[in-house]
Amino acid sequence: MAETQLVPRGIKDPRVLEAMRSVPRHVFAEESNLLSAYEDMALPIGDGQTISQPYMVAVMTELLELKGTEKVLEIGTGSGYQGAVLAELAKEVYTIERISGLADRAAEKFRALYYDTVHVRTGDGTLGWPEEAPFDRIIITAASPRVPEPLIEQLALNGILVMPIGSRFSQQLLKITRTENGLKEEYHTPCVFVPLIGKFGWEKDSS
Numbered sequence: 001m002a003e004t005q006l007v008p009r010g011i012k013d014p015r016v017l018e019a020m021r022s023v024p025r026h027v028f029a030e031e032s033n034l035l036s037a038y039e040d041m042a043l044p045i046g047d048g049q050t051i052s053q054p055y056m057v058a059v060m061t062e063l064l065e066l067k068g069t070e071k072v073l074e075i076g077t078g079s080g081y082q083g084a085v086l087a088e089l090a091k092e093v094y095t096i097e098r099i100s101g102l103a104d105r106a107a108e109k110f111r112a113l114y115y116d117t118v119h120v121r122t123g124d125g126t127l128g129w130p131e132e133a134p135f136d137r138i139i140i141t142a143a144s145p146r147v148p149e150p151l152i153e154q155l156a157l158n159g160i161l162v163m164p165i166g167s168r169f170s171q172q173l174l175k176i177t178r179t180e181n182g183l184k185e186e187y188h189t190p191c192v193f194v195p196l197i198g199k200f201g202w203e204k205d206s207s
């Protein structure tokens with residue numbers, strides 16, 4: 001997967017490539033998709049949600065510039081795959097999922113694979129996790145028309161936030177860095193994610 005899908009498309013960070021090699025994506029896929037677990041596509045994980053394409057997981061992870069010391073917040077736990085990749089590369093991972101069935105299944109997988117630095121919570125991730133803030137990195141793996149204000153507030157100085165921003169069916173990755181002089185914004189790869197549904201995202205699921 002790393003050699004055929006990631007390196008040719010420009011993923012360079014050796015730590016990201018190593019993490020993508022070591023996390024068993026098939027464990028996070030549904031049984032009916034086991035044979036496609038390492039293919040170049042998103043996969044359904046139940047409840048109308050998806051596990052992102054490996055390339056998109058790698059791009060977002062690379063944009064986070066993780067060194068190993070960071071406290072990371074993920075919004076949209078889904079299958080838990082992205083959370084496991086983050087756990088390989090950061091110190092602590094806090095991940096929030098609005099659908100409790102998905103959160104429970106992901107938590108079980110983290111336990112089974114001994115990812116004990118990952119903390120899972122069910123709820124509206126657009127509100128963040130204020131008790132654990134600030135976060136050095138924030139990754140939102142669902143699409144929103146705007147950056148949820150509470151998440152900006154929970155981003156540490158020199159922190160990086162990465163998320164898909166745009167309309168319901170087409171977005172672009174946005175990377176925000178909090179510097180001493182304010183927020184710096186950069187737009188990256190076009191993408192398509194399922195909607196971020198919550199107080200500071202889309203109002204309700206009409207997809």
Ligand code: SAH
Nearest residue numbers: 051076078079082097098125141196197198
């Ligand atoms: N990172 C996941 C893929 C996530 S798909 C993985 O690696 O498998 C996006 C997820 O975001 C879905 O599971 C969806 O239920 C969840 N989601 C949408 N809005 C949310 C919100 N406000 N808070 C938390 N999770 C949300």
